[in-house]
Amino acid sequence: MTNSDKYNVNFFRPMSDHARANRKLVLTLAIIWAVGVFGFQFALMLLNEPTPEKSYTTFESVWPAVVEDASATIEMKQDFSRVLLSVLGKNIAVKDHHKAILKEALSWAVYSMQADTLKNVFQKELDEKSIQTAVQSIGLTSTGMDRIMIDLVRFSLQKVENDQISAESKAALPDIMELYLVHNQNIFTKARFLGFPFHYWYTAQFLLIMFVFLCLTYAVVTDKMNKRFDFVEEA
Amino acid sequence: MKLINKVLYTCLFFLIDSSVAMAQSATTLEDTFKIGPAIILILLLVTFIMVGILNRAKDTSTYWAAGRKISPIGAGMAIASNWMSAASFLGMAAIMYGSGYHGLSYVVGWTGGYVLLLILMAGQIRRYGKYTAADFIGDRYYSQGLRAFGAGLAIFISFSYCVGQFAGIGLMFKWILGINYTWAVIIGASVVLTYTLISGMLGVTKNMQIQYVIIIISFIIPLFILCYKFGYFFFLPQVGYGSVISDIVSGIAPGKGISALGKEFGIMPSPEFAMPWDPATGQTAFQWVAICFSLMIGTAGLPHVIQRFYVVPRAHDARWSVVWGLFFICILYWSAPVYSAFGKILSASPEGGKLAKDAIVVYTAQLGDVYPLIVGFLAAGAVSAAFSTVSGLLVAGASAFSHDLYYRVINPDASEKTQMLMARVGTILMAAGVAIVALMNLGLIAQLVAVAFSLAGCTIFPLFLLGIWWSGSNRAGAWGGLIAGSSVSAIALIYFIAGKFGVTLPANAFFNYYLNAWYFAIFGAPVAIFTNIVVSLISKEKTPFKVVKFLAEKVHNYKVT
Numbered sequence: 001m002t003n004s005d006k007y008n009v010n011f012f013r014p015m016s017d018h019a020r021a022n023r024k025l026v027l028t029l030a031i032i033w034a035v036g037v038f039g040f041q042f043a044l045m046l047l048n049e050p051t052p053e054k055s056y057t058t059f060e061s062v063w064p065a066v067v068e069d070a071s072a073t074i075e076m077k078q079d080f081s082r083v084l085l086s087v088l089g090k091n092i093a094v095k096d097h098h099k100a101i102l103k104e105a106l107s108w109a110v111y112s113m114q115a116d117t118l119k120n121v122f123q124k125e126l127d128e129k130s131i132q133t134a135v136q137s138i139g140l141t142s143t144g145m146d147r148i149m150i151d152l153v154r155f156s157l158q159k160v161e162n163d164q165i166s167a168e169s170k171a172a173l174p175d176i177m178e179l180y181l182v183h184n185q186n187i188f189t190k191a192r193f194l195g196f197p198f199h200y201w202y203t204a205q206f207l208l209i210m211f212v213f214l215c216l217t218y219a220v221v222t223d224k225m226n227k228r229f230d231f232v233e234e235a
Numbered sequence: 236m237k238l239i240n241k242v243l244y245t246c247l248f249f250l251i252d253s254s255v256a257m258a259q260s261a262t263t264l265e266d267t268f269k270i271g272p273a274i275i276l277i278l279l280l281v282t283f284i285m286v287g288i289l290n291r292a293k294d295t296s297t298y299w300a301a302g303r304k305i306s307p308i309g310a311g312m313a314i315a316s317n318w319m320s321a322a323s324f325l326g327m328a329a330i331m332y333g334s335g336y337h338g339l340s341y342v343v344g345w346t347g348g349y350v351l352l353l354i355l356m357a358g359q360i361r362r363y364g365k366y367t368a369a370d371f372i373g374d375r376y377y378s379q380g381l382r383a384f385g386a387g388l389a390i391f392i393s394f395s396y397c398v399g400q401f402a403g404i405g406l407m408f409k410w411i412l413g414i415n416y417t418w419a420v421i422i423g424a425s426v427v428l429t430y431t432l433i434s435g436m437l438g439v440t441k442n443m444q445i446q447y448v449i450i451i452i453s454f455i456i457p458l459f460i461l462c463y464k465f466g467y468f469f470f471l472p473q474v475g476y477g478s479v480i481s482d483i484v485s486g487i488a489p490g491k492g493i494s495a496l497g498k499e500f501g502i503m504p505s506p507e508f509a510m511p512w513d514p515a516t517g518q519t520a521f522q523w524v525a526i527c528f529s530l531m532i533g534t535a536g537l538p539h540v541i542q543r544f545y546v547v548p549r550a551h552d553a554r555w556s557v558v559w560g561l562f563f564i565c566i567l568y569w570s571a572p573v574y575s576a577f578g579k580i581l582s583a584s585p586e587g588g589k590l591a592k593d594a595i596v597v598y599t600a601q602l603g604d605v606y607p608l609i610v611g612f613l614a615a616g617a618v619s620a621a622f623s624t625v626s627g628l629l630v631a632g633a634s635a636f637s638h639d640l641y642y643r644v645i646n647p648d649a650s651e652k653t654q655m656l657m658a659r660v661g662t663i664l665m666a667a668g669v670a671i672v673a674l675m676n677l678g679l680i681a682q683l684v685a686v687a688f689s690l691a692g693c694t695i696f697p698l699f700l701l702g703i704w705w706s707g708s709n710r711a712g713a714w715g716g717l718i719a720g721s722s723v724s725a726i727a728l729i730y731f732i733a734g735k736f737g738v739t740l741p742a743n744a745f746f747n748y749y750l751n752a753w754y755f756a757i758f759g760a761p762v763a764i765f766t767n768i769v770v771s772l773i774s775k776e777k778t779p780f781k782v783v784k785f786l787a788e789k790v791h792n793y794k795v796t
Contacts, residue, residue, distance in 0.1 A: 006795045007780070007787040011704040018792050026354045033350050037343060038524060044511045045520050053504060089503030091583050092333060093515050144488040148501050148583075155585035183510040195468075195477030197484065200509050203339045204572050205473070207347065208565045214350050215558045222358065222554060231792040233362060233550040 018229035025221055029214050036210050044199055047186035055086045056181035063177075066109070067170060074113055081109045081138045085149045087180045088156050098176050101169045103156045108169075110134045111160040122160045131157060268413040272611025276411055279449065279615050283442050283622065284430055307552045309444055311559025314543050316443035318345075318560070319450055319567050320396075320624035321403020324617045326681030327568070328599075329592040331575035333679075335508040337518035338575065341681055342568050344527040344688075346561065348534025353557040356535055359703045361544045361553035362790045367631070368538040368695055369639035375702040375786075376713040377779055379644055384717060385695070386639035389538035390661075392690050393632035394669055396537070399683035400621045400628070401673035406594050406680075407617045417674055423618075424670035431626040431666075432659055446623040451566055453616025456609055457600040458573045464603060465492045465500050465577070476573040483508045483579055494581050494602050502583040508576075522754065526685065529756035533688025536696030539631035574599050593680050629662045636661030677735060678752075685753040689727070692756030693720035697763040703790065705768075706783040712771025720763030727755035 331338030373382025405420035458472035468475030489499035578599035637658035701708035731752035787793035
């Protein structure tokens with residue numbers, strides 16, 4: 001080995017005891033860091049299972065009858081309307097063109113529940129009375145989640161143009177429902193810690209605590225290491 | 236004395252009067268002049284400028300490195316303030332508000348990068364002892380060309396980072412002054428430019444410590460109020476909001492309190508807000524990992540972040556300043572998701588209409604019927620966050636222009652006075668350019684800032700990583716890696732810009748997904764590092780002995796006998 005080779009710096013081939021100790025420290029912390037951040041996310045990916053909301057199960061049970069119309073009872077249409085409102089209630093999460101389809105389907109469902117003499121009310125610009133009629137048709141009360149749904153009816157109901165739900169909406173609705181009502185869940189998302197879903201707490205809070213702890217460890221150990229190896233850092 | 240009393244009473248009258256006026260028009264979220272917040276903002280800016288004048292730069296070394304007189308805790312606060320930009324203050328909550336769990340990739344990416352920065356670089360950079368990132372690149376790779384390229388990159392990265400900040404400043408000025416976005420950006424840009432020109436970096440560093448305190452207080456106070464008001468554990472909102480998240484997942488029946496819109500606090504079940512990579516958000520696990528990774532390595536390559544290590548006296552202080560800095564940063568990062576959670580519920584009513592995601596922090600406080608002056612203080616805090624970062628970025632960009640390009644490459648005989656002049660000219664040009672791009676509304680604040688991180692991750696990070704840890708990395712390798720990283724960056728940016736102008740390029744969907752402008756460093760950085768290593772190995776050039784010896788002895792404590 002020439003004299004100049006002795007000066008070669010290579011993280012993986014440290015030339016001094018100090019460098020070897022530093023490599024060990026850096027690798028240890030880097031592994032904890034990588035496993036802590038990405039290992040957990042990979043675990044979530046592996047464990048994730050598509051899990052439907054209750055509304056989705058309701059949708060699946062009433063949708064065939066609602067599409068065929070003739071076999072759908074009023075209760076089924078009420079359930080169908082509630083499912084549509086539960087998706088519209090997700091507000092910012094729902095894309096605008098999906099909102100348009102959901103609103104059309106809701107308006108049609110309300111319309112189809114009306115007696116023939118009342119149907120024309122929903123074929124023109126809607127007023128407060130028609131909104132109240134719609135709320136009653138869906139069977140919404142002024143308790144619990146229904147209060148949110150009543151608000152949503154007011155902003156979602158629109159004039160009905162056709163007696164039938166459009167072919168485009170018919171084709172799109174099952175996918176829209178699946179998109180918004182089926183979620184990735186697993187043991188970590190169902191468990192609770194400090195009120196959080198565990199995975200959320202781990203990522204939003206624990207990882208940050210871990211980062212501070214890793215940095216603190218590095219600073220303390222490096223100071224000790226510098227003393228041990230008699231390394232005076234110049235000012 | 237009488238005059239001072241008169242002024243104080245007048246201010247107090249305006250503040251009280253404005254808060255009453257705002258309470259009466261709580262449904263108007265924007266487009267009205269808000270005098271209380273405006274006075275708070277002006278008072279803050281005057282304070283910053285006064286501190287800047289009292290500590291103004293007298294020569295170039297003071298301008299660039301603040302005289303190396305800062306303690307680790309002070310430097311930590313400056314790091315935190317410099318770091319906590321409009322992207323942290325406004326952008327993170329905006330991303331989480333819109334994309335739920337996906338937004339946490341920004342929280343983790345923007346904090347986890349400090350671990351990399353510390354264990355791989357901070358102390359070593361300080362021991363290397365240069366003023367700027369380009370200085371290090373030029374000396375370590377013994378190339379004036381690389382120094383110039385590095386300076387150009389530093390300017391470009393600082394520029395793109397600034398765009399998101401100016402957008403944030405514009406949004407807050409728009410909210411406070413009730414003017415349109417264009418004028419808000421122009422006024423905001425003028426104020427921040429004036430402030431940076433007057434104060435220089437010593438003023439900036441002192442101000443950063445004050446700004447940190449203002450940022451963190453203004454950000455956290457509304458959270459206590461929101462948690463208290465809506466019946467959650469308010470002693471520690473960062474813990475209390477856990478139940479808010481769980482409630483969003485299962486739904487909240489109205490009845491917990493009334494918002495400023497007169498609506499009861501409630502939401503339909505919304506698991507998509509918290510569940511990982513929910514299909515409804517349109518974001519995938521790959522994108523989460525890619526953003527997180529890109530932000531992390533970008534953190535360790537950002538010139539204005541690296542530059543903070545030159546303002547501490549010793550490498551020991553550089554390390555401890557990162558520890559303190561990260562802790563101070565995390566206080567805000569633990570808190571930001573609280574705004575997105577309350578924002579999600581408070582804006583759930585369709586009556587609220589569509590809100591600008593990037594202003595959701597302020598809207599949330601407003602919708603939660605927080606006292607208007609506190610909301611004003613929050614908005615002023617957002618402006619402070621953007622100001623502290625922008626001034627640091629403008630100084631970093633001006634340093635690269637004046638010191639690395641003009642003095643070290645173009646005119647080595649330039650006097651101190653000429654260099655100062657060039658630094659100021661560089662600052663003005665950069666601020667004007669950034670303001671123009673900010674007016675184009677290219678994306679959300681956090682996303683715009685993420686571009687700068689990917690750029691840094693693809694170009695500067697590999698040069699520092701290999702430059703510090705492998706003496707075999709030579710000039711040819713550096714050029715190879717830089718060209719590879721820059722090429723990947725260029726491809727990603729071309730596809731992004733083409734998309735913005737409605738042009739569809741070949742394999743558009745592929746590139747927009749795998750080489751997206753927000754996270755192209757996921758591929759760009761490994762490609763740049765690999766190319767640097769391969770070219771260094773196959774080129775016959777040896778790193779000069781002087782450089783290798785310096786690296787071994789001064790940076791890595793080798794004692795060759």
